[in-house]
Amino acid sequence: MDARIRKSELSGRVVAPPSKSYTQRAVVCALIADGKTEIVNPSRSEDALFALRAARMLGARVTDFDDRFSISGGRIEVPEDVVDCGGSATALRFFTAVSSHADGATVLTGDDQLRRRPMGDLLKAMNSLGAKCFSTKSNGFPPVVVMGGGMEGGTAAIPGDVSSQFISSLLVSSTLARNDTAIMLSSALESKNYIDMTMEILHKFGAKVAFDPGRGEFSVPSRQILHPLSYHVEGDFSSAAFMLAAGILCGKVLVDGIQLPSLQGDSAAIEILQRMGAKISCSGNTVTAETSVLRGIEIDARQIPDLVPILAAVASRAEGETRITGIKRLRYKESDRIATIAETAMRMGGRIETGENEMVINGVGMTKGAIIDPSNDHRIAMACSILALFSEGETIIKNAECVSKSYPSFFEDLVRMGGKVEMIK
Secondary structure, three states, rough: OEEEEEEOOOOEEEEEOHHHHHHHHHHHHHHOOOEEEEEEOOOOOOHHHHHHHHHHHHEEEEEEEOOOOEEEEOOOOOOOOEEOOOOOOOHHHHHHHHHOOOOOOEEOOOOHHHHOOOOHHHHHHHOOOOEEEEEEOOOOOOOOEOOOOOOOOOEEEEEOOOHHHHHHHHHHOOOOOOOEEEEEEEOOOOOOHHOOOOOOOOHHHHOOOOEEEEOOOOEEEEOOOOOEEEEEEEEOOHHHHHHHHHHHEEEEEEEEEEOOOOOOOOOOOOOHHHHOOOOOEEEEEEEEEOOOOEEEEEEEEEOOHHHHHHHHHOOOOOEEEEEEOHHHHHOOOOOOOOHHHHHHHHHHHEEEEEEOOOOOOOOOOOEEEEEEEOOOOHHHHHHHOOOOOOOEEEEEEOOOHHHHHHHOHHHHHHOOOOOOOEEEO
């Protein structure tokens, strides 16, 4: 399915979709927790549903209601089949670590994109903590095999600038280790907010985890029991950022369901867009964005890698130069996002130069419609769609359904506010 998009003027309000990051963290903790957990207002994204399926395969008893997931956990079982995590790197990494506590072997894999996402540092750290796991091709990429039998604990070193998901998954699984666990950072910590979110969820489930920033050390006591609860999932800033950008470029958009303050790192989108000159205001749980004259700025993206596609799109419409640094990890996302952002932006008339760890976008007077292949990357597809709303001519987004990975109602929300979007086969 493709999306045909024409220049539009938007006016209306949408509800931010529930956070898939919080949903997946709650699902994996519910698998571990001893009893029934209710996850209210869960994300219905593909990633969240793959996490739910993985939890069920590993022994959780799951009932999916319209407004909540009911998950009874407390024992991690050997799955009957290979655990397919689809395109969800979060699910793959969290359940790889947790499956070490099953009594037998678990095989985990995913789609073509996910099998290109690195796992080597996580597997090395798990083995250091007494788990037995390996990559089937001995190359540090999925599929992976986890032999089970439990995790001893102890000390493991892991880089902080490859994937925060490695650290988060170790924090969760270490709560069940036989001995206390220390996780030492071997490089500077990036995407810290995602780890803060993991620790927040663990604390809500009654777990004890701590971080000493001076030592760069996480500590997790052994043999913990997580307690079930009712958990309400807040709105997703990563998704809301696209709608705020739509308002800034071509109308007035109100986004409801936003919690401020929030531990979500991508809540920084509000401050960054305001620095660019965007007219954004916050009132209660609603954020309003309206047509603005934008200027180029410098942005450090080390803590907010998922915002880079939409910020690059907005920068194409800003006056002057925008420099986005700290982006090297984007090469290991759903696509090589540095290359894909540059290719799609230039196809739409943007001017962008990329390096190993930065990109420079020079604003242009007007972008143009184009045929866009987003490389099956949901954030690239959404960023180009937003830019298309303010571009001359017609834009075709190929394989547009890839947005379901994080924001299934993305195109419907645009249409509801007046976006000229047509889904075509």
